[in-house]
Amino acid sequence: MKRLVVIPAFDEAERIGAVIECVRRCLPEFEIVVVDDGSRDATAAVARAAGARVLRHPFNLGYGSALQTGYKFAHRAGAEVVVQMDADGQHDPAEARALAAPVEAGELDLVIGSRFLGVGDYQMEPLRNAGRALFRGILRGFALRVSDPTSGFQALSRRVLELYVGDAFPADYPDVDVLLIAHRHGLRIGERPVHMTASPRASLLHSGLAPVYYVYKMLLSVWAASARPRDRRSA
Amino acid sequence: MKLDPRLIELRELLLSAPESTSTRVLFVSLSLLLAATVLLLVKRRTLREEYTPIWLAVAAAITLLSLSRPLLYFVTRSIGAWTPSSALFFFGELFLVAICLNYAVRLSRLALEVKNLAQELAVLRAELERRGAD
Numbered sequence: 001m002k003r004l005v006v007i008p009a010f011d012e013a014e015r016i017g018a019v020i021e022c023v024r025r026c027l028p029e030f031e032i033v034v035v036d037d038g039s040r041d042a043t044a045a046v047a048r049a050a051g052a053r054v055l056r057h058p059f060n061l062g063y064g065s066a067l068q069t070g071y072k073f074a075h076r077a078g079a080e081v082v083v084q085m086d087a088d089g090q091h092d093p094a095e096a097r098a099l100a101a102p103v104e105a106g107e108l109d110l111v112i113g114s115r116f117l118g119v120g121d122y123q124m125e126p127l128r129n130a131g132r133a134l135f136r137g138i139l140r141g142f143a144l145r146v147s148d149p150t151s152g153f154q155a156l157s158r159r160v161l162e163l164y165v166g167d168a169f170p171a172d173y174p175d176v177d178v179l180l181i182a183h184r185h186g187l188r189i190g191e192r193p194v195h196m197t198a199s200p201r202a203s204l205l206h207s208g209l210a211p212v213y214y215v216y217k218m219l220l221s222v223w224a225a226s227a228r229p230r231d232r233r234s235a
Numbered sequence: 236m237k238l239d240p241r242l243i244e245l246r247e248l249l250l251s252a253p254e255s256t257s258t259r260v261l262f263v264s265l266s267l268l269l270a271a272t273v274l275l276l277v278k279r280r281t282l283r284e285e286y287t288p289i290w291l292a293v294a295a296a297i298t299l300l301s302l303s304r305p306l307l308y309f310v311t312r313s314i315g316a317w318t319p320s321s322a323l324f325f326f327g328e329l330f331l332v333a334i335c336l337n338y339a340v341r342l343s344r345l346a347l348e349v350k351n352l353a354q355e356l357a358v359l360r361a362e363l364e365r366r367g368a369d
Contacts, residue, residue: 035357053365055357061350069354073361171350 001104003030004079005096006070007052008063009087013041016087020050023085026093027100030083033073037066043087063152065171068164075161080104082156091153095194099155102190109187110160110179112146113153117193131215135176138222144183146191149176153194160187168228170221173214177221184225249318250311254304262301270294293330297323 005023009016016034023032034047038060047054055069067084074082081103085091095113102108115122124132132150139146156164163169163185170178183189273290276282300307300323311322 053361055361057353057357059353061353065350065354069357072354073358076358167347167351171346 001080002078003027003081003100003104004070004074004077004083005030005032005093006035006067006074006082006084007032007047007087008035008037008066008070008084009039009043009047010037010060010063010066011039011041011043012087013039013043013046015089016043017046017050019085019087019089019093020047020052023093023096024051027083027096030096031077033070034087035066035070035073037061037063062172064169064174067174068169068171071156071161071164071169075158075165079161080158082161084152084154084156086152090196090198092195095153095192096155098192099153099194102192103155103157106157107188108190109157110182110189111155112148112151112189112191113194113196114146114148114151114191115194115196116147117191119193119195122196122198127211131211134215135218135222139176139179139183142180142183142226144179144189146176146179146189148191149179151194151196153196157187163187168225172217175218177218177225180222180225246317250308254319259301263298266294266297266301269297289334296326 005027007016007019007023012019020032020034023030032052034044034052034054036044036047036054036056038057044054044056055073057066057069061069070084071082081100083096083100085093085096091113099111099113102111132148135149136147139149160182163182164178168178168181179189270291273282273287273294277284277287300310307319307322310326311317311319314322314325316322316325
């Protein structure tokens, strides 16, 4: 069974080396693929030196596109299980195995590492929490219970890859919309508790009008995802 | 709604105003200029042929409306405008909105294609590196 870890990275030269080290120790049977999203620093060189395979975007395409490049590579390489995690050290590779296990056993297609299932003490600002509650409520309306839809720590089966390499996958920031698409395609989605430390870099989503646009965009794409026909060609 | 007869009279008065020759000359020359610019851009390969029909059609429409007074007045009356100029502004704005939306659609498609190409490039380059290393 071919297993891959996909790590999208943008200007993470300082942290990516340690993350890869950690992944190699915790998941020796996983091939590590770093997607360098047009970094301006030495991210690619550091990742390569640490033993990862590096896919390099010629320019910055955004988080979602970087993830998707990793999926496309994994899909073409024939991967059966993919673990995705962030390059900033927010996720603990030691917990990746617990995410991958249900996928390897064929019990689930998509396993989300959730900050909000009782492990750790991840704190969110009230506004973000309100947004999370809103989208959690929307997902519940589609009979999908997910406590942490924005988590970048996930394990995916090949069936998910087949869906995510399509043009329906959001280029900027995959969130509840893509979970909804996966859910509507009959993929089995579950969660496992994980620890997460707050990201060392300030999120771009929290300045000025960006959060307002984000909520608007997400509502629009959730509506679009639910209004599209369910067949595979739409993906 | 019952209109004040004086208003109806005023509207008829406005619509019967003689069209000034200078306006007509201005509009015809502007539309000819537009058509010439479009053709010149195509010749220089700055504009692709597929984008030209809409602009040439606009130039033709402006010329036609400026030259044919009955047509302009018919259009003005049928959309309920009071003056031919407001009818022209209305259609101008409608056209601009439509073409902007059309460009937004084209841009979205291009962005998707550029993203897919860049991803393909990244995957292929990694594949090449792997083969080089073997």
